[in-house]
Amino acid sequence: MQNLSKEIGKKVRIETIDNEIISGILMPRVELLSEDYVTIKLDNGYNIGVKKSRIKSISIIEDLRKDKLSVELKKPKRKSERKNISILATGGTIASKVDYVTGGVKAAITPEELILSVPEIEDLANISSREIFNKFSENLKPEDWITIAKEIYKEIKKEKPYGVVVTHGTDTMAYTSAALAFMLKTPVPIVLTGAQRSSDRGSSDAALNLIHSIKVALHPSFSEVCVVMHATMSDNFSYIHPATKVRKLHSSRRDAFKTVNAPPLGKVSSGKVEFFQEVKERNEDKLSLDARLDRRVILLKYFPGMEEKLLRFVLNSDYRGLILEGTGLGHVSEDLFKVLDELISSNVIVAMCSQTIYGRVNMNVYSTGRHLLALGVIPCEDMLAETAYVKLMWVLAHTKNPKKIREMMLTPYAREISERSLVL
Amino acid sequence: MQNLSKEIGKKVRIETIDNEIISGILMPRVELLSEDYVTIKLDNGYNIGVKKSRIKSISIIEDLRKDKLSVELKKPKRKSERKNISILATGGTIASKVDYVTGGVKAAITPEELILSVPEIEDLANISSREIFNKFSENLKPEDWITIAKEIYKEIKKEKPYGVVVTHGTDTMAYTSAALAFMLKTPVPIVLTGAQRSSDRGSSDAALNLIHSIKVALHPSFSEVCVVMHATMSDNFSYIHPATKVRKLHSSRRDAFKTVNAPPLGKVSSGKVEFFQEVKERNEDKLSLDARLDRRVILLKYFPGMEEKLLRFVLNSDYRGLILEGTGLGHVSEDLFKVLDELISSNVIVAMCSQTIYGRVNMNVYSTGRHLLALGVIPCEDMLAETAYVKLMWVLAHTKNPKKIREMMLTPYAREISERSLVL
Numbered sequence: 082m083q084n085l086s087k088e089i090g091k092k093v094r095i096e097t098i099d100n101e102i103i104s105g106i107l108m109p110r111v112e113l114l115s116e117d118y119v120t121i122k123l124d125n126g127y128n129i130g131v132k133k134s135r136i137k138s139i140s141i142i143e144d145l146r147k148d149k150l151s152v153e154l155k156k157p158k159r160k161s162e163r164k165n166i167s168i169l170a171t172g173g174t175i176a177s178k179v180d181y182v183t184g185g186v187k188a189a190i191t192p193e194e195l196i197l198s199v200p201e202i203e204d205l206a207n208i209s210s211r212e213i214f215n216k217f218s219e220n221l222k223p224e225d226w227i228t229i230a231k232e233i234y235k236e237i238k239k240e241k242p243y244g245v246v247v248t249h250g251t252d253t254m255a256y257t258s259a260a261l262a263f264m265l266k267t268p269v270p271i272v273l274t275g276a277q278r279s280s281d282r283g284s285s286d287a288a289l290n291l292i293h294s295i296k297v298a299l300h301p302s303f304s305e306v307c308v309v310m311h312a313t314m315s316d317n318f319s320y321i322h323p324a325t326k327v328r329k330l331h332s333s334r335r336d337a338f339k340t341v342n343a344p345p346l347g348k349v350s351s352g353k354v355e356f357f358q359e360v361k362e363r364n365e366d367k368l369s370l371d372a373r374l375d376r377r378v379i380l381l382k383y384f385p386g387m388e389e390k391l392l393r394f395v396l397n398s399d400y401r402g403l404i405l406e407g408t409g410l411g412h413v414s415e416d417l418f419k420v421l422d423e424l425i426s427s428n429v430i431v432a433m434c435s436q437t438i439y440g441r442v443n444m445n446v447y448s449t450g451r452h453l454l455a456l457g458v459i460p461c462e463d464m465l466a467e468t469a470y471v472k473l474m475w476v477l478a479h480t481k482n483p484k485k486i487r488e489m490m491l492t493p494y495a496r497e498i499s500e501r502s503l504v505l
Numbered sequence: 506m507q508n509l510s511k512e513i514g515k516k517v518r519i520e521t522i523d524n525e526i527i528s529g530i531l532m533p534r535v536e537l538l539s540e541d542y543v544t545i546k547l548d549n550g551y552n553i554g555v556k557k558s559r560i561k562s563i564s565i566i567e568d569l570r571k572d573k574l575s576v577e578l579k580k581p582k583r584k585s586e587r588k589n590i591s592i593l594a595t596g597g598t599i600a601s602k603v604d605y606v607t608g609g610v611k612a613a614i615t616p617e618e619l620i621l622s623v624p625e626i627e628d629l630a631n632i633s634s635r636e637i638f639n640k641f642s643e644n645l646k647p648e649d650w651i652t653i654a655k656e657i658y659k660e661i662k663k664e665k666p667y668g669v670v671v672t673h674g675t676d677t678m679a680y681t682s683a684a685l686a687f688m689l690k691t692p693v694p695i696v697l698t699g700a701q702r703s704s705d706r707g708s709s710d711a712a713l714n715l716i717h718s719i720k721v722a723l724h725p726s727f728s729e730v731c732v733v734m735h736a737t738m739s740d741n742f743s744y745i746h747p748a749t750k751v752r753k754l755h756s757s758r759r760d761a762f763k764t765v766n767a768p769p770l771g772k773v774s775s776g777k778v779e780f781f782q783e784v785k786e787r788n789e790d791k792l793s794l795d796a797r798l799d800r801r802v803i804l805l806k807y808f809p810g811m812e813e814k815l816l817r818f819v820l821n822s823d824y825r826g827l828i829l830e831g832t833g834l835g836h837v838s839e840d841l842f843k844v845l846d847e848l849i850s851s852n853v854i855v856a857m858c859s860q861t862i863y864g865r866v867n868m869n870v871y872s873t874g875r876h877l878l879a880l881g882v883i884p885c886e887d888m889l890a891e892t893a894y895v896k897l898m899w900v901l902a903h904t905k906n907p908k909k910i911r912e913m914m915l916t917p918y919a920r921e922i923s924e925r926s927l928v929l
Binding site: 217218219220221222223225226251252253256257329330331332333334337376378379380381382383384385386387390391394398406407408409410411412413414415416435437438439440441442443447448449467470474 | 641642643644645646647649650675676677680681753754755756757758761800802803804805806807808809810811814815818822830831832833834835836837838839840859861862863864865866867871872873891894898
């Protein structure tokens with residue numbers, strides 16, 4: 082077979098000995114794959130390995146590398162009749178493209194490049210954009226949420242945009258959106274968005290998510306922190322998710338984000354933004370920032386066989402809070418009651434969510450739950466475990482009083498708990 | 506206000522000062538609730554607290570305690586033209602009712618009582634039943650899965666039933682079903698079922714789930730381990746879920762169980778059992794039991810801010826396996842690469858699932874995933890984290906060879922991995 086290393090980055094067509102046709106971009110060798118394979122990035126964006134011994138022929142269809150260099154960069158022009166929208170970039174797939182030379186995903190699209198790749202947004206608003214940092218969201222830490230919150234605060238205070246769009250990796254976007262919702266009070270919309278597929282893929286959701294986010298940021302009577310992402314697998318509309326009740330529920334689909342235990346705030350289709358429920362009006366809140374977090378919180382999911390020693394590790398570390406993802410209505414094995422008692426007696430706050438994701442914890446129904454309540458475990462209602470984890474960090478930075486902590490955990494600050502008609 | 510302690514267990518009607526009418530069963534005082542409240546169990550089964558100062562009047566509607574004593578127990582009769590079905594009870598809501606005297610849920614319905622409470626099942630089959638144990642499923646441990654597997658094996662071997670139904674608490678039923686699917690090869694159907702609402706509640710799903718489970722156990726051409734539970738919020742049909750791809754996805758709804766990353770095996774409506782895909786025929790497998798587990802496995806869900814020290818606790822304990830619930834396509838922060846490398850170098854098996862629940866891990870797309878693959882993390886395809894946890898315990902009890910462990914983790918034994926057309 083020919084020497085392929087020179088052809089990396091080109092679009093190729095492979096015919097196999099069993100007459101299968103595979104076309105896609107020839108990628109550099111993946112570290113783990115033996116030299117007996119070539120790697121092809123399919124049009125759907127996935128990489129596959131094709132055994133060299135199966136290949137009958139390879140032909141070059143197109144040299145994509147040249148096309149990629151022909152994009153001309155120019156600064157967008159401002160028009161006075163349009164509203165000003167600030168895009169703050171933090172990284173992630175929406176700001177990345179496949180690097181056809183190294184084979185990795187290059188997280189290096191500048192905000193200017195992003196605008197150039199979605200020229201429609203220039204007709205919607207005067208866009209100014211800057212990069213806060215450029216990280217894949219799986220690498221973000223609570224400190225990064227504070228940085229993002231501070232930069233949004235600064236942007237709104239200094240630049241007075243009509244709305245803010247934050248581009249963000251999807252992996253931990255829901256953790257960040259919850260953190261921002263607790264930290265910021267805002268007179269203008271703050272919209273987080275991202276992409277499940279990079280913008281150079283045919284199936285990319287980057288453009289539509291960005292356009293729809295800007296439309297929400299331009300809405301004349303809305304001013305909450307929210308997440309705007311594809312609502313379906315097609316390119317027809319997006320949902321506006323409440324920042325604290327949204328979860329990534331699929332690893333790859335474009336409609337991965339779902340509002341959990343509440344309806345979405347609204348939807349955006351090509352024509353319009355529509356709200357399903359009452360939302361905060363513009364300028365209803367004054368701009369304020371409260372970005373303190375106590376990092377000493379841990380999240381543990383219960384599983385049958387979870388041993389006391391894991392909770393004893395928590396007890397012997399410097400943790401001040403533990404979010405348990407229990408089973409069903411908010412349960413863990415009775416084997417853990419003793420160590421939970423010790424944790425709570427040592428002033429570690431223990432709060433319960435459910436690994437069922439959907440539904441509300443109700444720890445009054447069964448003896449297990451009632452026993453846990455009696456120990457002092459806080460039942461987090463219908464809060465997502467991820468949101469409860471973020472919230473407990475925020476609450477612990479505000480008070481050391483256990484009674485006040487419980488009260489704050491059970492008080493909705495940013496839609497994180499849905500009301501029910503009767504509460505025990 | 507009158508002394509209510511004598512009236513506990515009676516159905517009451519409360520009128521509040523703001524003219525709200527609340528009717529339900531008067532419950533003993535819940536430990537946590539102050540004496541200013543009375544507790545009422547509503548018809549929908551939930552307890553609510555009503556502040557005494559809000560109560561205008563309380564009247565007794567009905568004394569349920571007498572009715573509950575009038576059930577007459579009798580042994581069901583066997584008829585030769587019917588097939589024999591064995592019900593093995595392990596506890597949980599399906600085998601419980603509210604104890605109107607103590608206020609707790611009494612996990613004490615015997616199999617005979619269960620049959621009496623659902624008399625229809627006697628027309629379907631000759632039912633023989635026995636109790637393996639009587640536990641809420643949140644208290645079950647891997648040892649209990651072994652006990653259940655052994656008892657099912659013994660039952661099929663000795664009694665030769667046409668099918669087996671296992672009643673089980675819903676909280677951890679999906680963990681148990683996965684364990685049974687790995688441990689047992691079976692010539693007859695093994696159907697797990699339970700109830701989200703106890704059988705003395707109007708909205709109970711106990712009867713229909715039991716009837717539908719028996720219908721599946723009676724099917725002439727099916728012999729897998731499966732879970733049969735309500736498919737919708739109404740009482741119209743149930744799904745037959747594959748044992749390893751089912752998850753409890755709501756804390757209280759009757760349709761809480763969903764098949765994840767695959768279609769259900771089939772459905773049961775009042776009239777018939779219908780399969781959506783090819784299933785194992787009766788007697789396709791010979792009865793065999795392989796109930797070894799290595800308990801030294803831990804499941805950890807990744808969250809932003811997860812610290813190295815948590816994984817260092819795993820490293821310093823005697824664990825042999827770690828299931829990580831990563832973000833998105835199977836990621837954790839690069840901050841953890843070093844300790845993961847140390848874990849894998851110390852022969853701890855590290856395998857990756859996704860906390861998105863839906864979708865497949867694909868660790869070739871981004872540099873984070875590729876780095877983790879290079880460290881030796883096993884990508885668990887579209888396996889549920891709960892199933893991967895159970896499977897790794899089972900695999901580790903069968904081989905110490907890391908290459909063989911990886912191969913077994915990536916080989917589907919009981920539908921736990923769905924096929925896709927092209928795999929890297």
